[in-house]
Amino acid sequence: MSASKNSPKDVQHAFDELLGGFSEEERLEQQTRLIGHAFLSEVERVMNEQGMTRKGLAEHMAVSPAFVSRLFSGDAPLSDRHKALMQRALDIVFEVRARELYAVPEEQPEFHYPEVKSPTDHWVLYIKRPDYNRSDAVLQVSANEANAA
Amino acid sequence: MNREAQIIRTSADGRRCIAVDVATAQEILAFIGQSQRFKNKFEDIVNVILGGHRLRDLYDKEDIDEKSKDIRAMKFFKGQENGRIYCKEISIADKRCVVIMAAVQPKKKTNKNSVREINLIRSVAGYQYTKIHERK
Numbered sequence: 414m415s416a417s418k419n420s421p422k423d424v425q426h427a428f429d430e431l432l433g434g435f436s437e438e439e440r441l442e443q444q445t446r447l448i449g450h451a452f453l454s455e456v457e458r459v460m461n462e463q464g465m466t467r468k469g470l471a472e473h474m475a476v477s478p479a480f481v482s483r484l485f486s487g488d489a490p491l492s493d494r495h496k497a498l499m500q501r502a503l504d505i506v507f508e509v510r511a512r513e514l515y516a517v518p519e520e521q522p523e524f525h526y527p528e529v530k531s532p533t534d535h536w537v538l539y540i541k542r543p544d545y546n547r548s549d550a551v552l553q554v555s556a557n558e559a560n561a562a
Numbered sequence: 563m564n565r566e567a568q569i570i571r572t573s574a575d576g577r578r579c580i581a582v583d584v585a586t587a588q589e590i591l592a593f594i595g596q597s598q599r600f601k602n603k604f605e606d607i608v609n610v611i612l613g614g615h616r617l618r619d620l621y622d623k624e625d626i627d628e629k630s631k632d633i634r635a636m637k638f639f640k641g642q643e644n645g646r647i648y649c650k651e652i653s654i655a656d657k658r659c660v661v662i663m664a665a666v667q668p669k670k671k672t673n674k675n676s677v678r679e680i681n682l683i684r685s686v687a688g689y690q691y692t693k694i695h696e697r698k
Contacts (some may be wrong), residue, residue: 421568421695424587428570431595432605443602447609454615486619486640487606514574 448554449491452499452507453484455556459503473502505556512553566693567662573612576658580608581694583664590647593666600638600645607636611661624648626680630687634661644670646679648686654694664689 435443460470467485471478474495483489500506567581582590594604607620619640624633632652638645646667652660664686667679675683 419584419587421566421584422698424568424582424584425570425695425697427587427591428582431591432601435601435605439602443605443609446606447613450606450610450615450617450620451613454610454617457617482619482641485617486637487603487617488639516575 446487446490450487451554452491452496455507455554456499456503457485459505459556463503465503470499470502474498500556500559503556504559506559508555508557510553510555563689564692565664565689566695567660567691568695569660569697571608571612572658572697573614578612578614579658579660580611581660581662583662583689583691584695586663586665589666590663593645593647593668603638604636607638624675624683626675626683630683633683633687636663643668646670648682650686650689650691652691660694662689662691662694 456470460466467481468478471481474481475498480489484491484495496507566584568584568587569579569581571580572578594600610617610620619637621634621636624635625631626633632650634649634651636647636649638647647663648665648667650662650664652662654660665682667682670676670679
């Protein structure tokens with residue numbers, strides 16, 4: 414290995430060259446898998462919280478443990494049906510939000526409704542609708558208990 | 563041991579980076595570039611890390627002891643080739659998290675870490691990155 418091969422600039426160039434040849438179709442497939450991984454990341458978090466094993470998840474989903482392993486390692490595609498089965502198995506619902514690609518994701522502050530002290534008191538909640546049609550939006554997935562208020 | 567790393571990718575929000583150890587970059591390049599399948603898997607792992615997701619089948623802790631707490635492994639085809647790229651996770655001054663790819667284990671044969679793997683993880687744990695080159 415020559416000394417010049419080891420310069421940081423050459424290293425960056427070599428990686429750009431190695432990974433720069435993906436077609437648009439391949440990039441789209443990578444993004445598709447990433448959306449699946451976002452769901453699985455949430456499923457894994459909830460499984461840890463609930464103490465559910467992969468074997469247990471497989472039983473609830475009526476699939477083999479090997480198939481569940483393939484889903485989590487990204488070697489089998491995660492279908493909408495699998496997501497529905499996971500929701501049912503863990504008693505959760507997935508919540509999906511979109512944010513602009515370059516926006517820094519922020520923790521959503523918990524909202525507390527102001528206390529209503531008399532029958533004439535009232536409050537108004539105004540919700541600004543996000544523009545989901547923007548092409549630079551990315552999906553964020555979170556999972557909540559199915560019966561959570 | 564003082565070492566240098568080159569940042570090769572940064573997340574859209576700028577908070578996470580993937581870098582490579584300059585001294586072992588050729589070995590890591592050869593491992594990733596061995597087939598289109600490996601390149602695709604690498605992209606998936608990088609996207610998961612930069613997206614802030616946690617999937618232990620793709621990227622997980624390898625904290626075998628107290629000194630290896632900041633060591634992680636990128637996992638390639640668990641249950642098949644079961645290759646690993648051992649990484650060191652560090653935070654730099656501007657609070658960015660940098661995942662530095664540092665060593666390759668082309669095939670992990672057993673669930674337990676072998677002597678070679680333990681030595682590799684301990685070596686990476688001892689690396690001190692004194693220069694992290696920004697992407698230009």
